[in-house]
Amino acid sequence: MKAIRWTAYGEPEVLRLMSVDKPRPNSAEVLIKVHATTVTVGDCRLRSLRVPRGMEFATRLVFGITKPRCLIPGMHFSGEVTEVGSQVNGFKVGDRVFGSTGMKLGANAEYVCMAADKEMVGIPDTLSHEDAVSLIFGGLTALYFLRDKVNIKHGEHVLINGGSGSVGSAAIQIAKYYGATVSAICSANNQSLVRSLGADDVIDYTKKDFSEKHGKYDVILDTVGNFSFAHCQKLMTKTGRAILINVGIGTLLRSIFTKKLICGTASETKEALYFLLKLVQTGKFVPVIDRVYPLEGIRDAHSYVDSGRKKGNIVISLVDNIPQVS
């Protein structure tokens, strides 16, 4: 099968398209023919080891000290089940599924094996593989922090810094689903996008006085990494909570002892995948896709994500008709 391989951390050039053996599922796994996968900021941070301050050693411990342990990158997939292990219940050949391989990686390939009890669920025929795979990164992150960690409530005012990214575009829609008022920070270029996702108020980050102009917030979600907790405290209500998802080890440790500061890593669950599917099917959530690349274009996809300018999500399509970059 065709797959992306990497044997070193570094620039996008470490990624190579190769022909490798097709994986074989064990008795508890299914084999999936991947139709669409993604390149996320997480994939690029891991590739380059450009991780938040103090996190490099932990990242190397998990993924490989001197070079990546898992030889095929990529975490998210949407595709079709082609083989089922003897002990698997709940999936059959031909099922359309999407999910996350998590720290095992391996999704940037024509086939991937997944344990049936891990983060993978069926998708309806009406949902494209490109849309399905684009739900995962931002959708799971926004749901985890807004719903599970801060229990966002109807009528609360949420400030989302980085509203046009994968996490921000999902967070706007999830906050609106829970009845919040949303102010989103983005550049002038992305104002119409974030408004179309439901933002009530859009703030151009090149204007420095937005905090005075826009008052106090019940929840602040910073996806960009340029808000400190001290800055958030000035913008927050007395019961406000700050979610900083792009912070170094110091802020992360502080969050253990500070109730109003929420950091950490989003968890991935089957329940959350089902929840996102329900939102999409009821028209409450629209995944944002910026560009679609063929597997051969993986280096270009990584370079574009590295630029920090993408809107929403980047998809790698493995269907036969190779799509063009828009």
Ligand SMILES: NC(=O)c1ccc[n+]([C@@H]2O[C@H](COP(=O)([O-])OP(=O)(O)OC[C@H]3O[C@@H](n4cnc5c(N)ncnc54)[C@H](OP(=O)(O)O)[C@@H]3O)[C@@H](O)[C@H]2O)c1
């Ligand atoms: N802790 C966790 O569990 C977790 C989970 C997922 C992601 N993350 C982290 O969350 C961060 C965001 O991920 P993402 O995928 O959403 O990023 P992304 O899609 O790459 O974000 C790109 C967007 O950010 C906007 N942007 C850049 N600078 C900005 C600024 N100063 N103010 C406002 N917007 C700005 C860009 O818009 P313009 O081009 O208009 O500037 C672009 O649309 C990453 O650092 C990632 O590692 C953490």
